[in-house]
């Protein structure tokens with residue numbers, strides 16, 4: 001939505017000011033984790049814009065901040081075919097697995113030089129694909145079986161961390177953003193408190209709570225759940241060249257206003273991968289969200305393409321998982337009993 005033309009009526013100017021300000025506060029709160037306004041003030045601006053839109057329905061465009069909360073519940077979720085499949089990752093568990101991964105990559109690239117890897121977190125949430133056309137969010141789909149997922153656009157629009165319109169001047173005609181929808185530990189605890197108070201079933205863990213919230217046919221219920229999003233991948237890209245590396249892709253995503261997790265680094269060789277993994281392992285309990293590991297990706301895109309995929313998983317990427325927490329907790333319990 002461009003700036004109103006000179007001489008535009010004051011209600012149009014005011015509506016544009018309100019949208020810009022509400023989108024900015026959403027971005028600060030949900031993308032940068034830096035709230036810039038008390039909720040009461042946000043609600044006042046929101047209601048002022050709703051009143052203006054009621055009086056001037058031509059303001060009701062899909063990217064207005066007031067158009068996040070859906071209308072009537074859907075009868076079902078329609079299937080969505082992913083033009084580029086959403087692939088899962090191979091797993092590694094031990095230092096040797098990681099050293100073997102690095103060796104396979106170096107052999108595949110026929111290089112003796114240390115390879116640069118983009119290292120990031122593996123969130124315990126739900127993989128999602130967001131389709132933006134000319135910068136406007138037009139469709140969101142779950143991963144499903146990798147080739148076909150479910151259309152959850154109405155629910156995804158309620159996730160304030162997900163921009164309804166991309167920012168900046170490097171906007172492609174089509175962009176599929178791949179990432180994870182998740183629930184922070186604190187929001188999960190508050191939700192289960194609300195479930196208990198309402199005499200309803202509690203969720204087992206934040207991942208189930210996020211999945212349950214996205215599988216709601218009534219998006220007004222989804223809107224009451226505080227879901228977050230972190231972008232980590234890409235599908236279709238039209239109208240622009242792919243960035244030359246994964247780290248450049250994430251920098252560009254941040255320019256577009258997409259949430260990218262700050263716990264990421266570009267490291268060299270197996271030693272760099274293991275150092276990153278240990279560093280994250282030490283801060284894992286203190287993170288505001290649950291993770292089940294970290295993900296390593298060959299950073300350069302030309303090297304990713306050279307390595308390609310084996311069966312359905314990329315040869316250029318690997319998930320390094322932490323030992324399952326439940327098992328550890330059980331062991332501790334036994335010690336306590338003794």
Ligand SMILES: CC(C)(CNC(=O)c1ccc(Oc2ccccc2)cc1)c1ccc2c(N)nc(N)nc2n1
Nearest residue numbers: 087089120121122123232233234295304305308317
């Ligand atoms: C790596 C990819 C499978 C996404 N894929 C891509 O982003 C991607 C990017 C360029 C591509 O371009 C290529 C085209 C041809 C050949 C090689 C690469 C292909 C896939 C993946 C899958 C699951 C992930 C997860 N749970 N957490 C994180 N943090 N990252 C994840 N990344």
